[in-house]
Amino acid sequence: MLRRDLVLTAGALALASMGASSGAAAQETVKIGLILPMTGQQASTGKQVDAAVKLYVAQHGTTVAGKKIEVILKDDTSVPDVAKRLAQELVVNDKVAVLAGMGLTPIALAVAPIATQAKVPEIVMVAGTSTITEASPFVVRTSFTLAQSSVPMAEWAFKNGIKKVVTLVSDYGPGIDAEKSFSEKFKADGGTIVENLRVPLRGPDFSPVLQKVADAKPDALFVFVPSGAGAQFVKQFVERGLDKSGVKLIATGDVIDDDLLNGMGDVVIGVINAHNYSTYHQSPTNKAYVEAFKKANNGMRPNFLSVSGYDGMHLIYEALKKTNGSTDGEKLVAAMKGMAWESPRGPISIDPETRDIVQNIYIRKVEKVDGELYNVEFATIPNVKDPVKAAKKK
Ligand code: PHB
Numbered sequence: 001m002l003r004r005d006l007v008l009t010a011g012a013l014a015l016a017s018m019g020a021s022s023g024a025a026a027q028e029t030v031k032i033g034l035i036l037p038m039t040g041q042q043a044s045t046g047k048q049v050d051a052a053v054k055l056y057v058a059q060h061g062t063t064v065a066g067k068k069i070e071v072i073l074k075d076d077t078s079v080p081d082v083a084k085r086l087a088q089e090l091v092v093n094d095k096v097a098v099l100a101g102m103g104l105t106p107i108a109l110a111v112a113p114i115a116t117q118a119k120v121p122e123i124v125m126v127a128g129t130s131t132i133t134e135a136s137p138f139v140v141r142t143s144f145t146l147a148q149s150s151v152p153m154a155e156w157a158f159k160n161g162i163k164k165v166v167t168l169v170s171d172y173g174p175g176i177d178a179e180k181s182f183s184e185k186f187k188a189d190g191g192t193i194v195e196n197l198r199v200p201l202r203g204p205d206f207s208p209v210l211q212k213v214a215d216a217k218p219d220a221l222f223v224f225v226p227s228g229a230g231a232q233f234v235k236q237f238v239e240r241g242l243d244k245s246g247v248k249l250i251a252t253g254d255v256i257d258d259d260l261l262n263g264m265g266d267v268v269i270g271v272i273n274a275h276n277y278s279t280y281h282q283s284p285t286n287k288a289y290v291e292a293f294k295k296a297n298n299g300m301r302p303n304f305l306s307v308s309g310y311d312g313m314h315l316i317y318e319a320l321k322k323t324n325g326s327t328d329g330e331k332l333v334a335a336m337k338g339m340a341w342e343s344p345r346g347p348i349s350i351d352p353e354t355r356d357i358v359q360n361i362y363i364r365k366v367e368k369v370d371g372e373l374y375n376v377e378f379a380t381i382p383n384v385k386d387p388v389k390a391a392k393k394k
Contacts, residue, residue, distance in 0.1 A: 030067045030097045030327055032316060033074065033090030035111065037103040040078035041202065044228040044259060045103045049125050049309035051297050053100075056313035058296065064317050065325035072096065078103065080110040087111045091118045097327035098123060098316055101309075104226070105129040105173035112136040119329035121319075121336070125312040126227075126305055129173030130388035133356045138329055140336045140355045142315055142348075143308040144276050146174045146224060147181035147387040149252040152361045153274035154185035156379070157220060157250055164192045164218040165250075168209055170225050171198035178224035178252055181387060194218050204229065206236040213247060214240060220248040223255050227305055230255040234264045243267050253277070253375065256366060259303040261373045271366045273375065276359050277304035277345035280374035289344035304345070311343045315350070347383075356386045 034053060036046035053071060062069045072094055076083035083102075090096045091114060099115055100123040102108035108127035112135035115122035124132055124141040133139050157165065167182055169175030175198065183193045194216045197209040204225070213221050221242070225233050233255060237243060249268075253275020256268060279290055279301050289310070293302040315336055320327075322335035333355070340349035346360040361384045364375035 028067060029070050030064070030320065030325075031090075031094055032069065032071045032098045032100055033087065033094065033096035034071050035074050035076050035083050035086050035090070035099065035101040035103075035107070037078040037107075038073070038075035042078045042103045042226070042228055045126055045226075045305050046075070048259065048303050048306040049101060049103070051293065051300065052302065052306035052309035053313055055293055055296050056310050056317075059292065060313075060317060064320045065323070067320065067325045067327075069317075076101075076103070076107060078107075080104070080106040083107040084110040084114065087114045091120055096120065097329075098332070100312055100316070101125055102127045105132065108132045108139070109135055112139060115139065121316075121329055121332050123312045123316060125308045127174070128177070130177050130386055131173070133354055133386075133389075137355075138333055140315065140333060140350060141357050142312040142350075143305070144357060144359070145386040145388065146178040146252060148359070148384050149274040149276065149361055150178045150182040150222075150224070151185045151387045152363065152381045152384070153222065153250055153252065153272075154182045154191075155189065156272070156274065156363050157222070158186055158189040158191045162191065162219045162248065162250070164194050165220050165222050166195045166197060166213050166216050166218045167193065167222045168197045168199065168206075168213070169223070170201045170204065170229070172201045174226065175201075175224050177388065182222050199225075201226070204232070206233055207240065210236060210240045210242060214242060214245060217245075218247060220250050223249065223251045225255055227254050227257050227259070227303065230257050231260045231264055234268060238267050248272075253304060253364070256375060257303050258301050258375065261366070261375070262301075264373070266368070266373075268366045268373065269368060272363065273366075274361055274363050275304060275375070276361060277307045278362065278364055278375040278377055279303070280369070280376055281345060281362075282377075283342075283344070283346065285342050286344040302344075307344050311341075311345075311348065314341060314343075315339060346380075349383075351385055354386065354389050356389065358383050358385050360384065
């Protein structure tokens with residue numbers, strides 16, 4: 001070997017050992033970068049997930065596998081470019097071991113290349129477009145996909161005498177997944193899709209499309225809008241008189257969100273919808289969760305997104321235990337694959353092949369119980385994998 005090479009090798013070794021020792025010191029604190037929409041159109045999402053993350057930490061402590069946990073919350077204001085910049089800063093400046101949150105599909109997708117580059121797990125606690133888990137091998141999802149709820153909704157509708165449907169969705173990733181998966185299943189079962197209507201994600205006006213629904217007179221209108229937008233939709237549905245027109249309203253649970261349900265009023269009593277979580281889910285785990293969440297948040301009801309955030313924290317804590325506190329991104333993702341546990345929503349697991357969530361989907365009906373509106377579950381489809389990815393595999 002030339003002398004120059006020897007010097008270089010020694011230098012590289014010194015650098016590597018420096019890196020290793022400073023890495024070990026930095027690992028004493030495990031930082032989690034939580035990127036959420038705390039302001040803007042999706043602010044209710046940020047509020048729910050943040051509250052659940054805080055509750056999980058309060059209940060489970062800030063020490064895991066000998067390491068101190070620190071959550072750094074950043075407000076992406078519901079803007080993907082802002083989320084991307086925040087993710088970069090969290091990785092480069094704060095040296096976070098995990099990125100989490102992702103309140104909208106475009107945000108989860110904007111952050112994915114950073115997760116890949118930095119080899120940092122991206123725990124998706126909200127966004128529901130099927131393809132997100134394919135955007136990076138470091139994405140692991142604790143929320144849901146829209147096909148998970150839309151396919152069972154289509155199946156229930158056809159079995160229960162609904163033959164003609166108009167669909168109405170927000171015009172972006174999860175809406176298009178909901179529209180496609182509902183329509184394909186409903187048509188395969190023998191139903192007719194009269195029309196597929198879409199509204200913009202930002203500031204939607206439902207009046208023009210609701211006029212089309214009134215003219216088409218389907219047996220039912222199937223709707224997806226993201227969490228937080230359902231109240232505005234229901235208000236315009238009623239203003240147009242559609243609640244009295246004989247057109248049944250069916251939906252994914254995002255529309256009939258537990259968070260907004262009481263404010264929607266008695267007009268939504270009887271609405272059938274499909275989803276992964278109800279505040280009213282009858283299990284001891286959920287009863288304890290709802291009670292603790294309300295106590296910590298001035299009586300605020302936990303919704304499905306809070307549960308995804310809570311489960312996301314469980315996933316991170318348990319993965320760290322399995323790696324004995326190592327924050328190596330590949331090891332953490334490997335530890336997450338196949339993990340199974342009892343969530344407030346019921347039994348869940350992470351599909352080891354797709355890193356996507358496997359969960360029960362419940363068919364629910366809005367009912368008034370003790371003076372409050374709830375989604376009361378009456379049928380369960382167990383262990384549903386993302387139908388879009390399942391179909392691709394075939
Ligand atoms: C999404 O942007 O993927 C999203 C957000 C809120 C929902 C569902 C999907 O309720």
